[in-house]
Amino acid sequence: MISFSNVRTEWFGPVTFDAVAGAPVKIVAPSRDASDAFVRVAAGLARPDSGQVKLLGEDIYAVTEEEYVHLMKDVGLVTQSGGMISNLQTYENVALPALYHGKKTIEELETFTSHVLAGLGIPMDLGETMMRTRPHLLKPYQEKILRIIRAHAMEPVLMIYGELTDQLPDDIGKYVIQLAMEFHRQSKERVSMFVTCDESTLKSIPTAGAIFLDASRQETRE
Numbered sequence: 001m002i003s004f005s006n007v008r009t010e011w012f013g014p015v016t017f018d019a020v021a022g023a024p025v026k027i028v029a030p031s032r033d034a035s036d037a038f039v040r041v042a043a044g045l046a047r048p049d050s051g052q053v054k055l056l057g058e059d060i061y062a063v064t065e066e067e068y069v070h071l072m073k074d075v076g077l078v079t080q081s082g083g084m085i086s087n088l089q090t091y092e093n094v095a096l097p098a099l100y101h102g103k104k105t106i107e108e109l110e111t112f113t114s115h116v117l118a119g120l121g122i123p124m125d126l127g128e129t130m131m132r133t134r135p136h137l138l139k140p141y142q143e144k145i146l147r148i149i150r151a152h153a154m155e156p157v158l159m160i161y162g163e164l165t166d167q168l169p170d171d172i173g174k175y176v177i178q179l180a181m182e183f184h185r186q187s188k189e190r191v192s193m194f195v196t197c198d199e200s201t202l203k204s205i206p207t208a209g210a211i212f213l214d215a216s217r218q219e220t221r222e
Contacts, residue, residue, distance in 0.1 A: 007051030
């Protein structure tokens with residue numbers, strides 16, 4: 001699915017591992033900067049200083065721009081912050097990727113979004129207001145929730161979460177982790193990578209172990 005081979009940046013590494021279909025993976029970074037750097041490298045947004053990253057069998061830093069776009073239609077990405085287009089309303093930001101790649105219809109997106117917001121206890125009128133608002137006017141936790149919805153709507157085979165519960169109240173953070181795991185279990189082919197610099201935030205996620213980006217802790221711990 002995705003593999004790192006001797007990947008090194010100024011923030012972490014070298015690191016080598018393979019994430020296989022069906023498995024959730026915890027990636028523990030030594031710092032917030034390292035966490036952000038790993039997410040960007042895994043998503044093909046920042047070339048590492050050395051090493052190779054393969055996604056679905058392709059070297060993500062050796063493909064053409066067209067091939068990269070094709071690969072990324074199967075990747076859902078939730079970064080620590082940002083990622084929204086500021087001059088578009090939130091509903092446009094949420095809908096565009098899934099509509100562009102033909103993953104969902106407008107009606108399916110509306111149903112999916114309403115279901116998630118209802119699960120969070122967000123009233124319908126507030127949800128509608130959030131969707132009509134420009135992203136920079138949302139509260140940080142509201143924007144993160146909508147970025148998660150946008151990523152899940154792509155129905156990706158690989159989900160990459162950067163600091164998933166960061167800036168979320170405890171009760172919402174617990175629901176978001178539950179939402180991510182429910183989404184993970186919907187497909188036996190899916191890989192979910194949870195990247196954080198605070199391992200305690202991922203304690204409720206069941207995995208075989210954690211992959212540490214700190215060179216002094218480079219092992220997968222049970």
